[in-house]
Amino acid sequence: MAVEELVGVKEYGHYINGQWVPSESGHWFETKSPTTGEPLAKFPKGTKNDVLRAIDAAEAAFPAWKKTPPPRRGEILLRAAQIMRDRKQALGELVSSEMGKVIAEGKGDVQEAIDFLEYIAGEGRRMLGETTPSELPNKFCMTVRQPIGVVGCITPWNFPMAIPIWKIGAALITGNTIVFKPASLTPLCVATLAEIFEEAGLPAGVLNVVTGGGGTVGMEIVTNPRVKAISFTGGVPAGKEIYAAAAKELKSVELELGGKNPQIVLDDANLELALDGVLFGAFGTAGQRCTATSRLIIQEGVYDEFLDMLVKRVEALRIGDPLDPKVDVGPVVDQASGESIMSYIEIGKQEARLVTGGERLTGGEYERGFFIKPTIFETEHGTRISTEEIFGPVLSVIKVKDFDEAVRIANDVEYGLSSSIYTRDVNLAFRAVEELETGITYINAPTIGAEVHLPFGGTKHTGNGGREAGTVAIDEFTEIKTVFVDYSNRLQKAQIVDEK
Ligand code: NDP
Secondary structure, three states: OOHHHHOOOOEOOEEEOOEEEOOOOOOEEEEEOOOOOOEEEEEEOOOHHHHHHHHHHHHHHHHHHHHOOHHHHHHHHHHHHHHHHHOHHHHHHHHHHHHOOOHHHHHHHHHHHHHHHHHHHHHHHOOOOOEEOOOOOOEEEEEEEEEOOEEEEEOOOOOOOHHHHHHHHHHHHOOOEEEEEOOOOOHHHHHHHHHHHHHOOOOOOOEEEOOOOHHHHHHHHHHOOOOOEEEEEOOHHHHHHHHHHHHOOOOEEEEEOOOOEEEEEOOOOOHHHHHHHHHHHHHHHHHOOOOOEEEEEEEHHHHHHHHHHHHHHHHOOOEOOOOOOOOOEOOEOOHHHHHHHHHHHHHHHHHOEEEEOOOEEOOHHHOOOEEEOOEEEEOOOOOHHHHOOOOOOEEEEEEEOOHHHHHHHHHOOOEEOEEEEEOOOHHHHHHHHHHOOOOEEEEOOOOOOOOOOOOEOOEEOOEOOOOEOOHHHHHHHEEEEEEEEEOOOOOOOOOOOOOO
């Protein structure tokens, strides 16, 4: 299927109970190409009542979906994965068209979604609980996993297929039904996923998508007591608001938030390897990854040499239309993001030394999108640009004396998502694993590169302790039930067996 068949499309509705339905609001918003500004599709601005309709549908679909044997649920996920595999090129182009990442990364976004569906479908035949001995005779103890019910998923725009699928795949295999709110900048990717699941045979009402603003649609999902758990990926401010609001209903909430991810390069590092790593980590997806490398911490012995090498390569990066396979860096997602990044660049010019970049590209092919030159600052640790999440193609470079200083600085931020170290010293590599306060640490690899069968998430303000993906992915979407089966035919009293 060509991308033209997926984009340029019509008006979508909300996807509720297997139907595309209009919003009661009668208001619409457009999703646009960050590269050309052209509208790709129209979506309804949802209301509280639209969310209530979606919850009704999800509640009605829950009993039958819960009863569906998990391996059968897995078959639907596998069919969805196969459909995505068959259409990978077109879906990758859709991701690049709607979000602006370069086509290789657009296809990578789709591949990550396929990988996760294939991986998590297997949980349908595991969904492991525990069996343990009892402290009493003739008694059997075990745990089983049960779905939570109607769950709410809210996602950002930067991985418009992979992140939604991490949530949808794990929620569905475990037997939950979903009310989903996509980012308002990338609803077309999620609408396309809903169509794929329908084609794969997902029953009506199991997955419902309501589009619209975070404060309206998102908050209704978060606060409505009939939505039993919330899975959110996005920024810290929204994450805090959601956590506080959901607490009033004592809901289970999973938060995957921002990052300020360091790559450390020690004197003994393979510099060519470290260079490839930081280029991909800092400027891939125009720096708009939660795991993007936004701090480069270099030991003093190789500092000048490595920075020179880096600047040459950064200045050679090709910026432009993300659908052109020769382009390395596309536009940032929209005007507001572009302005926010430029304001950080202005701050950087005051508090640090601009090494390269630092400007918006205009004219010609750059006229209709927001393109920012890959930017490097040399800075002391502690400046705003070296501690706050910028979410754009901006890298802060910091010089350190030794390993201990590198780790101290790496840890001295409010986030804790990903970190990386380049060294040939196995002792220091293992000390880094132990001492870096992040949920993910890479040795001799960049800060990006999640694999779906391993847990993903961070420490500190990057989240609230949970993880997505990997074997733990299903924890977020299951209740553990502890079961005791007493076959002694008499009342047995745990803990008080010796009492008369
Ligand atoms: P936002 O937090 O602005 O938005 C994320 C989603 O939440 C969107 O769907 C948004 O809706 C919605 N939303 C916003 N405010 C509320 C609210 N008060 N109540 C309910 N929903 C709300 O993040 P961005 O989309 O700008 O994404 C960038 C952020 O996401 C970065 O901080 C990045 O680090 C983080 N991120 C974290 C990842 C992780 O796994 N740790 C992975 C990827 C990104 P709307 O679009 O309508 O505003």
